[in-house]
Amino acid sequence: EAQVTQNPRYLITVTGKKLTVTCSQNMNHEYMSWYRQDPGLGLRQIYYSMNVEVTDKGDVPEGYKVSRKEKRNFPLILESPSPNQTSLYFCASSSQRGRNYGYTFGSGTRLTVV
């Protein structure tokens, strides 16, 4: 089944403790992206990657890092999480080729930073 898999689904952590949220897709998509979703603000892009070793900032990159060493994986790294990073996070992938630019989303990771 074509899908984007995020782990973990739920995470509670303390301020300053480094964490990584993993994202993997099995569709051979070039493009991957991370979004955070907050009430009343919709989905805002954190980082995106056009292909392996190519990453760029989205609208709200502060406090986050990403890497794209392999095509299928795009982990989101919070080096020193803070409470304002408490949010629902979604990873998405897309094939930039062809007519359809629609994204496939993962099921989300709910992060709480205390």
Next chain:
Amino acid sequence: GENVGLHLPTLSVQEGDNSIINCAYSNSASDYFIWYKQESGKGPQFIIDIRSNMDKRQGQRVTVLLNKTVKHLSLQIAATQPGDSAVYFCAENRPISSGSARQLTFGSGTQLTVLP
């Protein structure tokens, strides 16, 4: 029922009625638009898309209308069913550089509630 976009983030309709969800987009360079449905506890799911060279596209029970003059999108759901209850997001997709990079920007969403 009809929603006028970000100022009315909730829409309630009777089961069997048609729903209209509106969305205003901001960037004239956007050339591809997508509607997503997000059910509680799940990621957004693709519903229907439309390119900027079209003004209407129909799917199964859903129709998207695009008015580029006023930068407005609408999603029409025919014979709304309880399973249609969800948050609906419009998204605009546009090129962001001279290369192949593109950016997808979401609206803040509309909560659709279907009443029995």
